[in-house]
Amino acid sequence: MNTSDSIFRRCGRSGVLLPKVSLGFWHNFGANDPYERSREIVRFAFEHGIVHFDLANNYGPPYGSAEETLGRLMDEDLRPHRDELFIATKAGYDMWPGPYGNWGSRKYLMASLDQSLRRMHLDYVDLFYSHRYDPETPLEETLQALVDVVRQGKALYVGISRWPLPALEFAYDYLRQRDVPLLIYQGRLNLLDRAPQEEGILDFCHQQGVGFISFSPLAQGLLTDRYLNGIPEGSRMTKGRFLKPAMLTPELLERLRELNRQASLRNETLAEMALSWILEQQGVTSVLVGASSTAQLAKNLSVLKL
Numbered sequence: 001m002n003t004s005d006s007i008f009r010r011c012g013r014s015g016v017l018l019p020k021v022s023l024g025f026w027h028n029f030g031a032n033d034p035y036e037r038s039r040e041i042v043r044f045a046f047e048h049g050i051v052h053f054d055l056a057n058n059y060g061p062p063y064g065s066a067e068e069t070l071g072r073l074m075d076e077d078l079r080p081h082r083d084e085l086f087i088a089t090k091a092g093y094d095m096w097p098g099p100y101g102n103w104g105s106r107k108y109l110m111a112s113l114d115q116s117l118r119r120m121h122l123d124y125v126d127l128f129y130s131h132r133y134d135p136e137t138p139l140e141e142t143l144q145a146l147v148d149v150v151r152q153g154k155a156l157y158v159g160i161s162r163w164p165l166p167a168l169e170f171a172y173d174y175l176r177q178r179d180v181p182l183l184i185y186q187g188r189l190n191l192l193d194r195a196p197q198e199e200g201i202l203d204f205c206h207q208q209g210v211g212f213i214s215f216s217p218l219a220q221g222l223l224t225d226r227y228l229n230g231i232p233e234g235s236r237m238t239k240g241r242f243l244k245p246a247m248l249t250p251e252l253l254e255r256l257r258e259l260n261r262q263a264s265l266r267n268e269t270l271a272e273m274a275l276s277w278i279l280e281q282q283g284v285t286s287v288l289v290g291a292s293s294t295a296q297l298a299k300n301l302s303v304l305k306l
């Protein structure tokens with residue numbers, strides 16, 4: 001494995017270093033995806049120092065199956081390297097029927113993490129997140145569940161994703177007072193969506209020593225050459241669930257082409273420019289990319305050399 005310092009960055013004011021490019025399992029690692037392709041992507045990632053894998057209970061499809069893929073990979077390839085890996089999972093979105101399989105209750109988070117550990121064939125995760133802010137559940141309840149999974153040894157660190165700034169501030173204080181510091185915030189920051197900057201979330205993380213990891217840094221593929229000349233067969237947009245053709249308006253396409261021209265002037269690809277822009281923002285620890293092939297991941301890793 002390449003362990004060059006150029007790959008890693010400290011996660012806030014913590015003891016944890018994370019690779020500047022991390023690998024997400026939202027798409028391409030479910031039961032409907034070819035296992036050998038998923039395996040090849042993960043092995044390539046690991047061999048290139050991409051040792052942080054980001055999962056959630058409901059990644060697949062079907063729900064849970066991305067974690068099951070990781071479980072199989074642990075058994076077949078990764079178990080000897082467990083201590084070299086930083087594995088995250090989350091709970092917060094709909095996972096199983098009824099009121100205890102969604103949102104932010106202690107009941108849900110505790111049961112979900114136990115299920116995730118079983119699917120991934122792990123004793124503990126390195127990082128457990130609340131996947132989203134729940135306006136109905138007292139924040140204390142969600143956060144105490146995070147504290148307790150650490151006390152139980154089921155997670156080493158905790159994070160939150162998509163929480164608004166006031167709730168982030170509350171979480172930071174609550175967790176710090178209980179000696180389970182908030183390791184990281186996961187939010188969407190990319191050239192098309194700067195909400196975490198505009199809302200002050202990135203500044204808060206930077207000032208308080210909380211790491212920040214950007215999900216969908218390529219805007220699900222829009223910030224690459226994927227859609228500049230039409231919608232290719234097999235692309236995420238043809239699957240249509242999270243990235244719909246209607247989103248690719250003429251205005252957006254023109255903006256993407258202009259960004260692509262700017263990237264060319266810098267001798268970079270659009271994807272490289274998009275990733276390096278995020279990594280240049282103060283407070284950012286890592287970009288959390290997805291990839292449907294090893295070739296895509298290889299291209300995206302070139303940002304580490306810029």
Ligand SMILES: NC(=O)c1ccc[n+]([C@@H]2O[C@H](COP(=O)([O-])OP(=O)(O)OC[C@H]3O[C@@H](n4cnc5c(N)ncnc54)[C@H](OP(=O)(O)O)[C@@H]3O)[C@@H](O)[C@H]2O)c1
Pocket residue numbers: 023024025026027028054055131161162186187214215216217218219220221222224225226234235236237271288289290291292293295296297299300
């Ligand atoms: N916390 C949250 O609520 C949340 C939400 C969303 C995501 N996430 C996390 O963030 C991770 C990444 O999200 P994402 O998959 O949306 O990230 P992304 O990096 O913005 O998009 C990845 C997709 O873009 C395309 N792509 C990537 N590199 C390319 C390249 N070099 N050339 C052409 N196309 C390329 C591929 O799509 P094709 O399939 O078209 O090839 C790939 O699957 C997820 O896996 C998950 O772990 C978290």
